[in-house]
Amino acid sequence: MTQLYGLYGLTDADLMPSDTTMLEQVEAALRGGMRLLQYRDKSTDGARRLRQALALLELCRSYDCPLLINDDVKLARASGADGVHLGQGDGSVAAAREYLGRKALIGQTCHNSLALAQRAVALGADHVAFGAFFPSATKPNARPAPLSLLAEARSELDVPVVAIGGISVDNAHQVLESGADLVAVVHALFTADDIQQQAQRFARLFHNL
């Protein structure tokens, strides 16, 4: 079974305007030690989305890194990705589990609520995400979540816990010390001058725990 732990990168179409830049940036993060990737793309161009998901999957496979698709269970199944990430408005976790099968990785956004996380797990999620813990350049309107929620989640839930929202190399220790298993990052990872080195910096924070 995949152990979910470490740096979790999310792609960003603004920061990665072409397939080539996306793959180069993602490969740099993989070389630096990223352990999980989410393809997050809000466009409606289905052909482009399938092509990019397939290209990311091939790359992720060569680094033994699972790939999740944001929002879209159909694309997850069509591409053969390892699973999906669903927000509270992105369809039912139970239906996704049924559609993608027992082995799929299914995460759900639980904002600042332990009750939402307990419900997600009961419906079949195998990991849950909380945040935003810090102001996010990628999603400025994300609901804030308190660090104390991570310790509570850690003691009440039996699944890996993801922290997201404004996480940087400098503040990540706060969510890790509070109990997060993974840090999900866009801006602080993919805007770095040297993405590989930045991923390494994040990865080292996990080694030092």
Ligand SMILES: Cc1ncc(COP(=O)(O)OP(=O)(O)O)c(N)n1
């Ligand atoms: C790991 C992780 N956590 C939270 C989110 C946010 O999901 P959602 O609330 O559905 O918002 P969008 O990302 O779809 O805009 C996420 N994608 N990944």
Ligand SMILES: Cc1ncsc1CCOP(=O)(O)O
């Ligand atoms: C998708 C999402 N959900 C809550 S914050 C966020 C964006 C995370 O990006 P960044 O690491 O740039 O704050």
Ligand SMILES: [Mg+2]
């Ligand atoms: Mg969503």
